[in-house]
Amino acid sequence: MRAEHRRCGSFIWRSYAGEHTPMDDRLAPICAPDLAGLPPALVVTAEFDPLRDEGADYARRLAAAGVPTEYKCYDGARPRSSAMVATQKAEDCN
Numbered sequence: 001m002r003a004e005h006r007r008c009g010s011f012i013w014r015s016y017a018g019e020h021t022p023m024d025d026r027l028a029p030i031c032a033p034d035l036a037g038l039p040p041a042l043v044v045t046a047e048f049d050p051l052r053d054e055g056a057d058y059a060r061r062l063a064a065a066g067v068p069t070e071y072k073c074y075d076g077a078r079p080r081s082s083a084m085v086a087t088q089k090a091e092d093c094n
Helices: 003-017 052-064 079-092
Strands: 041-046 069-074
Touching (some): 041 052
Parallel strands (some): 041 069
């Protein structure tokens, strides 16, 4: 992980989990030693997402554990724009 991503990731983690340990796999499933048995996953990242590499690694680990996994990284997008994915897919259903 790049240094600037580490700093941003640290801020994101503190905002998300407070003082809990980053290795707690209940809060960060990527830290679990075994991902088998988890439900199917859609992992979405953006090109300029500071956690993009971690998202891609998580998707690879899920797939390697036999979890049906779809991974999408949106080129040219910033992290918050990935929230539009759910809206777009929901609109496609109407």
